[in-house]
Amino acid sequence: MGVVLDGKQHARTVRQGLRERIARIRRQPGFHDWQPGLATILIGEDPASRAYVGTKEKACREVGIAPFGHRLPATASADEVVTLIGRLNARPDVHGILLQLPLPDHLEPAPLIEAIRPDKDVDGLHPVNQGRLVLGQDGLRPCTPLGVMHLIDQSGMAIEGKRAVVVGRSNLVGKPIALLLLQRNATVTTCHSQTANLADHIRQADLVVTAIGQIDAIKGDWIKEGAGVIDVGISRGSNGLLKGDVEFAIAKDRAAYISPVPGGVGPLTVAMLLANTVQTAERQTKVRM
Numbered sequence: 001m002g003v004v005l006d007g008k009q010h011a012r013t014v015r016q017g018l019r020e021r022i023a024r025i026r027r028q029p030g031f032h033d034w035q036p037g038l039a040t041i042l043i044g045e046d047p048a049s050r051a052y053v054g055t056k057e058k059a060c061r062e063v064g065i066a067p068f069g070h071r072l073p074a075t076a077s078a079d080e081v082v083t084l085i086g087r088l089n090a091r092p093d094v095h096g097i098l099l100q101l102p103l104p105d106h107l108e109p110a111p112l113i114e115a116i117r118p119d120k121d122v123d124g125l126h127p128v129n130q131g132r133l134v135l136g137q138d139g140l141r142p143c144t145p146l147g148v149m150h151l152i153d154q155s156g157m158a159i160e161g162k163r164a165v166v167v168g169r170s171n172l173v174g175k176p177i178a179l180l181l182l183q184r185n186a187t188v189t190t191c192h193s194q195t196a197n198l199a200d201h202i203r204q205a206d207l208v209v210t211a212i213g214q215i216d217a218i219k220g221d222w223i224k225e226g227a228g229v230i231d232v233g234i235s236r237g238s239n240g241l242l243k244g245d246v247e248f249a250i251a252k253d254r255a256a257y258i259s260p261v262p263g264g265v266g267p268l269t270v271a272m273l274l275a276n277t278v279q280t281a282e283r284q285t286k287v288r289m
């Protein structure tokens with residue numbers, strides 16, 4: 001039976017490391033009141049988005065990051081959002097800006113994301129940061145893909161030379177994961193809704209990362225014996241419980257390691273947001289460690 005990766009525990013360790021890092025910086029001369037700041041922008045009243053933003057702001061406080069919450073009505077215009085982002089871009093105490101997605105239907109996300117200063121784009125979604133990722137250059141990476149890489153590294157399984165299959169190709173999740181795995185010298189196949197014979201691809205994979213959002217879409221008996229499985233998908237089952245994309249009970253008997261849902265990638269996504277915020281604060285304030 002495979003090892004079930006404990007995302008909550010790994011996230012706790014990351015958060016503890018960040019708390020200590022902030023404390024170390026504050027001990028440096030001239031930095032005693034140093035504090036990273038994260039501005040969150042929530043537009044509208046979507047209960048899931050409100051809960052996500054609340055979780056992120058609470059996690060900020062726990063590690064010593066100042067959260068600056070901004071709430072706009074669902075009727076907010078693109079101009080109002082861009083004006084707010086412009087103000088936050090200029091504030092020296094705000095080192096990261098998070099625009100909670102999805103947005104109300106009348107707002108296009110792309111121009112709003114592009115209004116965020118690339119060095120404050122802690123979600124790694126600005127075209128400059130996405131371009132840097134494609135080019136393999138230093139830049140802010142999206143949080144969920146960073147969380148996936150962290151979990152794989154914590155599993156102890158090598159990536160280099162492995163056959164990796166990523167299911168899902170969104171700009172937020174699937175595509176950046178595929179690029180990060182490629183950078184680490186995996187041989188990467190990206191699958192999506194139009195992929196023929198998905199099962200055949202998965203059967204050959206040493207590592208499967210799935211980000212679809214459909215319960216049990218990845219059958220447990222497709223998983224190669226000894227493979228690693230990271231399940232990013234989150235869906236609510238008919239019983240109200242959260243479920244991933246992978247048929248977990250069967251897959252875990254075949255996999256060397258597997259991430260559960262909930263308690264896998266989710267907690268690390270938040271931890272990586274905090275890590276990105278600390279990193280942007282260090283760079284903007286020229287901290288030397």
Ligand code: NDP
Nearest residue numbers: 144168169170173192193211212213232233234265266269
């Ligand atoms: P999207 O809906 O943007 O993308 C889903 C992807 O899955 C698409 O590329 C789509 O293909 C592909 N897909 C859909 N159905 C199938 C199928 N039957 N077989 C193969 N591929 C399929 O979602 P996101 O990328 O934003 O999110 C994916 C999942 O991850 C969701 O469940 C979301 O809730 C979860 N998530 C979890 C996070 C966490 O912290 N754990 C953070 C972010 C997301 P195509 O491109 O052809 O349409």
